[in-house]
Amino acid sequence: IKNIAVLTSGGDAPGMNACIRAVVRTGIYNGVNVFGVLQGYQGLINDNIIPMDARSVSNIIHLGGTILKTARCLEFKTDEGMEIAFRNLKSREIDGLVVIGGDGTFTGAQKLGEKYGVQVIGVPGTIDNDLYGSDFTLGYDTAINTVIDAIDKIRDTADSHDRLFFIEVMGRDSGCIALRSAIASGAEAVLLPEKATSLNELIAQLETGASTKKSSSIVIVSEGHKHGGAYDIAKKVKERFNHYDTKVTILGHLQRGGSPSSFDRILASRLGFAAVNELLKGNTMQMVGLRGNEIKTTSIEEALTKHAFKLESDLLEMTKVLSI
Numbered sequence: 551i552k553n554i555a556v557l558t559s560g561g562d563a564p565g566m567n568a569c570i571r572a573v574v575r576t577g578i579y580n581g582v583n584v585f586g587v588l589q590g591y592q593g594l595i596n597d598n599i600i601p602m603d604a605r606s607v608s609n610i611i612h613l614g615g616t617i618l619k620t621a622r623c624l625e626f627k628t629d630e631g632m633e634i635a636f637r638n639l640k641s642r643e644i645d646g647l648v649v650i651g652g653d654g655t656f657t658g659a660q661k662l663g664e665k666y667g668v669q670v671i672g673v674p675g676t677i678d679n680d681l682y683g684s685d686f687t688l689g690y691d692t693a694i695n696t697v698i699d700a701i702d703k704i705r706d707t708a709d710s711h712d713r714l715f716f717i718e719v720m721g722r723d724s725g726c727i728a729l730r731s732a733i734a735s736g737a738e739a740v741l742l743p744e745k746a747t748s749l750n751e752l753i754a755q756l757e758t759g760a761s762t763k764k765s766s767s768i769v770i771v772s773e774g775h776k777h778g779g780a781y782d783i784a785k786k787v788k789e790r791f792n793h794y795d796t797k798v799t800i801l802g803h804l805q806r807g808g809s810p811s812s813f814d815r816i817l818a819s820r821l822g823f824a825a826v827n828e829l830l831k832g833n834t835m836q837m838v839g840l841r842g843n844e845i846k847t848t849s850i851e852e853a854l855t856k857h858a859f860k861l862e863s864d865l866l867e868m869t870k871v872l873s874i
């Protein structure tokens with residue numbers, strides 16, 4: 551393999567830049583030309599493909615976002631769009647592609663591999679940690695650190711005013727950010743999309759806290775909870791439990807940004823390095839991931855179809871035990 555390309559696609563995640571750097575430098579170290587595709591699959595279609603050198607990725611390891619930009623590209627989902635993308639790769643004799651993104655990104659890569667024989671390797675880059683085949687995805691650790699930093703600040707206010715705060719965090723289908731944030735910030739309760747906590751249970755937990763003289767309560771709500779978002783839940787709880795002044799904070803997009811944590815920088819470097827090594831070995835349609843502190847491959851097919859229930863059972867149990 552002589553020419554490879556790298557792109558970032560879907561939602562941005564901290565650590566993407568560190569991964570791009572690792573891909574570019576591992577490729578060049580091994581005598582391969584590396585191209586960067588701007589704006590994900592949109593850039594493949596628009597022929598927005600630029601040569602990268604070792605210096606083009608200097609001083610980016612600590613930056614959030616992605617220097618290659620990312621996009622959601624509907625055209626790539628069509629046969630015509632994918633054909634144009636393939637022709638642009640072919641005109642530069644690019645045979646291998648590293649895609650950094652989530653499940654949509656992998657679906658696109660899988661099709662490109664199957665239909666046109668492009669060698670594709672996926673790197674799991676999403677703050678939601680919702681992919682099978684990697685214990686952690688890029689950006690997840692940083693997002694949790696951002697969330698707990700925000701909760702620590704909210705706790706100061708909550709405590710000073712005897713308040714009950716509902717804090718909504720990202721994760722439409724995945725409660726990973728919510729669960730870890732709850733443990734790390736000492737939240738009183740957490741509502742997860744994977745678990746059907748009833749309002750009765752939540753209120754009982756809050757009542758116990760109030761009766762044992764808790765001066766404030768923090769409830770973390772994952773955005774995908776069946777009772778609705780933090781505003782809906784706060785309203786329903788307030789109708790029946792009015793011990794504290796109730797407030798709501800939606801953390802929103804601030805969870806995606808920021809400088810990657812050491813964990814994400816190292817994970818990104820390992821995964822980028824591994825992705826290029828897989829291409830050099832001739833492998834394709836694989837995702838590189840972290841399992842038990844080792845880098846392992848999973849077929850993209852499996853990563854997309856196997857159910858990724860990733861909530862650690864001890865952490866789930868601890869949400870009740872440690873919040874008494």
Ligand code: ATP
Nearest residue numbers: 560561591622623626627651652653654655658676
């Ligand atoms: P996140 O987890 O942050 O949402 P993602 O990779 O799942 O990341 P998507 O927007 O779902 O984000 O997908 C990224 C891009 O992948 C899409 O904009 C589209 O270009 C491509 N893609 C998604 N699904 C398909 C598909 N079925 N066929 C071809 N390409 C696809």
